[in-house]
Amino acid sequence: xxxxxxxxxxxxxxxxxxxxxxxxxxxxxxxxxxxxxxxxxxxxxxxxxxxxxxxxxxxxxxxxxxxxxxxxxxxxxxxxxxxxxxxxxxxxxxxxxxxxxxxxxxxxxxxxxxxxxxxxxxxxxxxxxxxxxxxxxxxxxxxxxxxxxxxxxxxxxxxxxxxxxxxxxxxxxxxxxxxxxxxxxxxxxxxxxxxxxxxxxxxxxxxxxxxxxxxxxxxxxxxxxxxxxxxxxxxxxxxxxxxxxxxxxxxxxxxxxxxxxxxxxxxxxxxxxxxxxxxxxxxxxxxxxxxxxxxxxxxxxxxxxxxxxxxxxxxxxxxxxxxxxxxxxxxxxxxxxxxxxxxxxxxxxxxxxxxxxxxxxxxxxxxxxxxxxxxxxxxxxxxxxxxxxxxxxxxxxxxxxxxxxxxxxxxxxxxxxxxxxxxxxxxxxxxxxxxxxxxxxxxxxxxxxxxxxxxxxxxxxx
Amino acid sequence: xxxxxxxxxxxxxxxxxxxxxxxxxxxxxxxxxxxxxxxxxxxxxxxxxxxxxxxxxxxxxxxxxxxxxxxxxxxxxxxxxxxxxxxxxxxxxxxxxxxxxxxxxxxxxxxxxxxxxxxxxxxxxxxxxxxxxxxxxxxxxxxxxxxxxxxxxxxxxxxxxxxxxxxxxxxxxxxxxxxxxxxxxxxxxxxxxxxxxxxxxxxxxxxxxxxxxxxxxxxxxxxxxxxxxxxxxxxxxxxxxxxxxxxxxxxxxxxxxxxxxxxxxxxxxxxxxxxxxxxxxxxxxxxxxxxxxxxxxxxxxxxxxxxxxxxxxxxxxxxxxxxxxxxxxxxxxxxxxxxxxxxxxxxxxxxxxxxxxxxxxxxxxxxxxxxxxxxxxxxxxxxxxxxxxxxxxxxxxxxxxxxxxxxxxxxxxxxxxxxxxxxxxxxxxxxxxxxxxxxxxxxxxxxxxxxxxxxxxxxxxx
Numbered sequence: 001x002x003x004x005x006x007x008x009x010x011x012x013x014x015x016x017x018x019x020x021x022x023x024x025x026x027x028x029x030x031x032x033x034x035x036x037x038x039x040x041x042x043x044x045x046x047x048x049x050x051x052x053x054x055x056x057x058x059x060x061x062x063x064x065x066x067x068x069x070x071x072x073x074x075x076x077x078x079x080x081x082x083x084x085x086x087x088x089x090x091x092x093x094x095x096x097x098x099x100x101x102x103x104x105x106x107x108x109x110x111x112x113x114x115x116x117x118x119x120x121x122x123x124x125x126x127x128x129x130x131x132x133x134x135x136x137x138x139x140x141x142x143x144x145x146x147x148x149x150x151x152x153x154x155x156x157x158x159x160x161x162x163x164x165x166x167x168x169x170x171x172x173x174x175x176x177x178x179x180x181x182x183x184x185x186x187x188x189x190x191x192x193x194x195x196x197x198x199x200x201x202x203x204x205x206x207x208x209x210x211x212x213x214x215x216x217x218x219x220x221x222x223x224x225x226x227x228x229x230x231x232x233x234x235x236x237x238x239x240x241x242x243x244x245x246x247x248x249x250x251x252x253x254x255x256x257x258x259x260x261x262x263x264x265x266x267x268x269x270x271x272x273x274x275x276x277x278x279x280x281x282x283x284x285x286x287x288x289x290x291x292x293x294x295x296x297x298x299x300x301x302x303x304x305x306x307x308x309x310x311x312x313x314x315x316x317x318x319x320x321x322x323x324x325x326x327x328x329x330x331x332x333x334x335x336x337x338x339x340x341x342x343x344x345x346x347x348x349x350x351x352x353x354x355x356x357x358x359x360x361x362x363x364x365x366x367x368x369x370x371x372x373x374x375x376x377x378x379x380x381x382x383x384x385x386x387x388x389x390x391x392x393x394x395x396x397x398x399x400x401x402x403x404x405x406x407x408x409x410x411x412x413x414x415x416x417x418x419x420x421x422x423x424x425x426x427x428x429x430x431x432x433x434x435x436x437x438x439x440x441x442x443x444x445x446x447x448x449x450x451x452x453x454x455x456x457x458x459x460x461x462x
Numbered sequence: 463x464x465x466x467x468x469x470x471x472x473x474x475x476x477x478x479x480x481x482x483x484x485x486x487x488x489x490x491x492x493x494x495x496x497x498x499x500x501x502x503x504x505x506x507x508x509x510x511x512x513x514x515x516x517x518x519x520x521x522x523x524x525x526x527x528x529x530x531x532x533x534x535x536x537x538x539x540x541x542x543x544x545x546x547x548x549x550x551x552x553x554x555x556x557x558x559x560x561x562x563x564x565x566x567x568x569x570x571x572x573x574x575x576x577x578x579x580x581x582x583x584x585x586x587x588x589x590x591x592x593x594x595x596x597x598x599x600x601x602x603x604x605x606x607x608x609x610x611x612x613x614x615x616x617x618x619x620x621x622x623x624x625x626x627x628x629x630x631x632x633x634x635x636x637x638x639x640x641x642x643x644x645x646x647x648x649x650x651x652x653x654x655x656x657x658x659x660x661x662x663x664x665x666x667x668x669x670x671x672x673x674x675x676x677x678x679x680x681x682x683x684x685x686x687x688x689x690x691x692x693x694x695x696x697x698x699x700x701x702x703x704x705x706x707x708x709x710x711x712x713x714x715x716x717x718x719x720x721x722x723x724x725x726x727x728x729x730x731x732x733x734x735x736x737x738x739x740x741x742x743x744x745x746x747x748x749x750x751x752x753x754x755x756x757x758x759x760x761x762x763x764x765x766x767x768x769x770x771x772x773x774x775x776x777x778x779x780x781x782x783x784x785x786x787x788x789x790x791x792x793x794x795x796x797x798x799x800x801x802x803x804x805x806x807x808x809x810x811x812x813x814x815x816x817x818x819x820x821x822x823x824x825x826x827x828x829x830x831x832x833x834x835x836x837x838x839x840x841x842x843x844x845x846x847x848x849x850x851x852x853x854x855x856x857x858x859x860x861x862x863x864x865x866x867x868x869x870x871x872x873x874x875x876x877x878x879x880x881x882x883x884x885x886x887x888x889x890x891x892x893x894x895x896x897x898x899x900x901x902x903x904x905x906x907x908x909x910x911x912x913x914x915x916x917x918x919x920x921x922x923x924x
Contacts, residue, residue: 010900043895046834057833060900293890305893308900312887326888333892342892371519372508405897406868412890413872417879425774426788428755428874430795430804431767433505435867438472438522438770 001026003318004089004101006079006254007109008032009041010304011285011311013066015107018315020070026319028070029101031077031091036137038066042304044140045163048147049170055140074099082106082258084278105280105318108255108268109311112248112286112302117183119158120219120230122244129222130241134163135248143243152240153177156229158217159246160187162334165200167243168209169337178209179237181229183216183246191332191343193381195362196397200336207337248302250287263289265300272324274314282317284310293327293416294345294392295354301328331412333405340400342408345393345415348383357386363448365441367402369433376402380445382411384421386453391421394445403435407442421449463488465780466551466563468541468716469571470494471503472766473747473773475528477569480777482532488781490532491563493539493553498599500528504766506602507625510609511632517602536561544568544720546740567742567780570717570730571773574710574748574764579645581620582681582692584706591684592703596625597710605705614702615639618691620679621708622649624796627662629705630671631799640671641699643691645678645708653794653805655843657824658859662798669799710764712749725751727762734786736776744779746772755789755878756807756854757816763790793874795867802862804870807855807877810845819848825910827903829864831895838864842907844873846883848915853883856907865897869904883911 003019005012008030016028030037043058052058066073076094083089089106091099114133116122125131127142130150134143146152155171157164160182171178180187186197187204204211212231219230220242229237250267252260261277263269268283270276272291276283286302288310306328313325333342351358360383366375378398384391394411398404414424424446431438439447465481467474470492478490492499505520514520528535538556545551551568553561576595578584587593589604592612596605608614617633619626622644633640642649648659649666666673674693681692682704691699712729714722723739725731730745732738734753738745748764750772768790775787795804813820822845828837838861845855856873860866876886886908893900901909 040831040833040895042893042900043831043833046895051835052833303893304900305890309888326885327890329890331890331892333894333897335894335896340897344890344892369502369505371502371505371514373513401863403865403868405892405894406865406872409889409891409902410868410871410875412892413875413881414879416889417876417881419875419879423788426771427871427878428767428789428791428793428806429871430793430806430867430874431504431765432795432797432867433502433508434797435795435802438504438766440871 002102002104003028004103005030005107005109006089007111008037008073009111010307012107012109013038014308014311015109015284015314015318016071017069018312019319022316022319022321029072029074031079032073032075033078034136034138035075037073037075039137044134045166045170047140048144048167049173055137079254082254084258084281087280105282107314107318108281108283108287109285110251110254110287113251115247115249117246119217121221125220125222130227131220132241132243134243134245146241150240154239155241155243156181156237156239158242158244160211161190161245161247162188162332163245165334165336167245168204172207172209180209180211181215181217181231182213185214187211187213188341192341192395193347196379196381196395199397200339200341203336203339248286250300252287255283255287264298267300273317274310274325275317282314284314291325291327293329301330303328329412329415331408333408335400338400339397340404341397342404343395344408344412346383347393351383351392356392358383358392359386359453361449361452363445365444366437367398367441368436372433378402378441380441382421382445382449384449384453389420389422391415391419410442421446464564464566465490466565467492467569467571468551469573470499470535471573472769474569474571475500476770476773477571477746477776477780478533479531480774481781484778484781484783491534491536493541494535494537495540496598496600497537499535499537501599506596507628507632509602510606510629511635517599541716544716546720546743549742567744569776569780570743570745570749571747572713572716572749575713577709577711579708581679583683587682587684592689593682594703594705596705596707608703612702616701617703617705618643618699618701620704620706622673623652623707623709624650624794625707627796627798629707630666634669634671642671642673643677643679643693644675647676649673649675650803654803654857655809658841658843658857661859662801662803665798665801710748712762714749717745717749726760729762735779736772736787737779744776746776753787753789755791763792765790765794791874791877793870795870797862800862801859802866803859804866805857806870806874808845809855813845813854818854820845820854821848821915823911823914825907827906828899829860829903830898834895840864840903842903844883844907844911846911846915851882851884853877853881872904883908
């Protein structure tokens with residue numbers, strides 16, 4: 001069986017490895033558009049910060065690992081055309097030639113592309129001028145080169161999503177001046193409610209990163225040696241380097257050419273076994289729609305964790321497996337300096353749109369017993385359905401070291417099993433004074449929610 | 463409604479507080495045998511270590527908090543007799559007098575007593591001679607007094623359960639020489655399989671605490687100024703202080719006098735609403751049997767978390783509520799120096815006794831991406847049922863800071879919902895390189911289990 005995979009990042013590589021695990025006789029070829037297969041894109045900010053000095057270390061696996069696992073990688077092979085009838089893919093190779101690959105099963109894992117927001121001048125400016133996007137290892141090397149070459153002192157980051165937050169930290173860690181400009185009224189608008197977002201913004205300010213929300217960028221220009229970022233009215237920011245990280249869009253160009261049906265947000269439509277509308281063609285990762293475990297419908301939620309799982313399922317399907325992708329709940333965590341932000345599931349508006357009657361209740365409890373040194377407040381926002389009492393989503397904000405990441409995982413697990421908010425109080429969670437409380441902060445939050453939502457007798461854990 | 467509660471620790475206080483939340487008109491009286499209501503017994507080692515310098519800080523709540531919540535505490539009131547027909551309890555008060563209290567509803571929350579192992583001489587030795595148990599604040603003050611007064615340099619700890627481990631760390635932190643003697647062949651015999659226990663033992667040795675397993679203590683004597691602990695044969699250890707922490711047994715003396723039915727391990731039999739065999743009499747905490755969520759039957763698992771939940775349910779039942787105790791899964795976590803050990807659910811032998819076909823598979827994965835500084839190996843042992851694929855239990859051992867405690871909580875949550883091992887791989891868990899991996903260590907472990915147990919196509923996450 002010839003399995004051809006277009007894309008050498010998380011989804012593509014997982015598909016290939018899983019296929020080879022299940023069928024060691026599979027001939028797996030991976031067409032990689034650039035020279036950087038299987039890199040941890042999520043690790044880029046930590047290289048830029050200097051915490052991971054050698055960018056090669058960001059590789060999930062070495063090329064030798066991938067070869068040993070039976071993956072035939074073709075670097076600088078950009079797929080440009082799929083003939084699904086003839087089962088062939090045409091590529092441009094690095095030397096300017098054209099190559100054709102036949103397949104029995106094809107996995108399209110072309111990932112995402114940076115969004116290009118409507119900012120004047122942006123189309124005329126690029127890395128050569130110090131204006132960068134940040135989505136690939138190539139982008140990363142261009143950025144670090146730019147920072148060094150320009151002896152950059154000031155960077156403007158356009159976009160306060162999680163990459164904007166991570167890059168603000170990274171560049172401050174590098175000692176640079178940082179200003180973050182966000183069009184919407186808060187940081188992390190896709191992740192957090194405004195009150196927690198305000199605390200994240202305060203964290204950035206404490207670490208001397210300026211943040212301006214409700215600040216759309218109108219234009220970027222390069223009048224002299226440096227860059228000028230223009231906001232509304234007379235607002236101007238000078239910068240040596242500008243980083244535009246305003247989100248991504250699915251790269252479904254190849255899929256569209258191939259005639260695959262597209263779905264939500266223009267991503268490739270797939271079923272829960274990652275099958276596209278065309279037999280023999282699978283797709284996985286950021287280029288595809290994302291089945292949502294709680295909404296039980298398709299969304300588009302590009303995340304590395306999801307890409308891994310979808311790729312894994314594509315590898316199963318390609319080799320005759322029947323396991324389904326269980327779905328995403330948009331579980332996320334991001335470290336911002338000495339704080340950790342995490343979220344899973346639905347927020348009020350999404351939940352209401354999905355027909356729930358959402359109630360969100362905020363509470364605060366110590367991460368561990370207050371008498372033990374180092375206790376810190378953990379902020380919890382739980383969203384539940386007033387009618388059914390079902391847990392729908394959660395947002396956490398706490399200190400680094402307060403086990404915020406795995407606490408959101410507890411909630412993600414509960415939501416996956418359709419837990420009620422009240423059920424959280426029943427969970428047999430672990431406790432030792434340096435690491436928790438007899439009622440964990442999550443259980444405090446659950447009882448606070450119940451007291452407020454009135455679906456159960458009032459009262460907080462005591 | 464007059465609610466009388468015998469016992470001022472976790473279960474009793476929770477019952478009172480919950481009752482008052484639900485029914486602010488309830489007259490709640492709590493008979494506390496000693497002078498230390500509502501202390502965090504789990505915090506004792508951290509006071510002895512000096513990390514919590516003032517033992518008063520170990521109180522979960524101040525007496526003012528409890529009074530404000532409407533609890534009428536009677537200190538040094540030891541209940542000695544219950545007349546369930548007349549609905550009366552007789553006490554000895556601190557002044558040597560007898561007091562009688564009537565009730566409409568009674569909660570028996572008398573807790574546990576230290577086990578007294580069959581060690582020669584133990585009955586003749588006590589705090590005055592430097593031989594201590596450690597179950598109450600009174601015990602704690604006696605121990606710290608003894609350590610100071612004797613200018614103790616060497617302490618022998620008899621028993622390597624979790625309190626033995628915590629006290630070994632505490633006494634080393636205090637700068638004392640520590641030797642732990644354990645009758646069974648490993649440390650933490652009730653919690654861990656031998657291979658992980660060996661690593662905990664190595665951790666103790668690295669911190670200069672001696673540990674001897676398979677070493678039953680035959681006798682303790684006081685031939686001169688110091689104590690001598692006698693093992694088998696010619697083995698002898700000299701000590702200034704000996705701490706005997708070989709477990710606990712339910713304190714069901716009052717319940718037996720009252721004619722309440724006893725169950726597993728001699729603990730008070732209760733249903734899942736914490737009702738005893740006698741109408742109007744509830745019981746909660748370490749003195750009662752523990753419904754096991756996975757076994758779906760009674761066990762005896764004295765833990766602070768369980769006592770809180772059972773007390774809470776007793777408070778509900780006393781005020782007309784109908785919520786049931788969901789059950790324990792014996793979820794535990796203990797910090798041992800720079801390591802954290804956690805467990806939940808069943809181990810092989812328990813699972814086999816319960817009719818499962820258990821398979822336990824060990825695996826190791828980094829707690830977060832290896833390229834990010836500070837990654838450390840997390841050891842995971844998953845126990846699942848070969849026939850059904852159901853997850854039955856787990857043991858974790860990792861470094862402090864590796865979010866071990868909340869990772870066991872993820873598994874405890876999954877087990878509560880009867881998850882299959884395979885389902886762990888489907889969970890949408892959080893990921894950022896400093897705090898996790900695209901496939902979390904738990905998901906690696908799940909795939910390793912599947913590959914080994916053969917209930918699903920082979921292969922580890924890749």
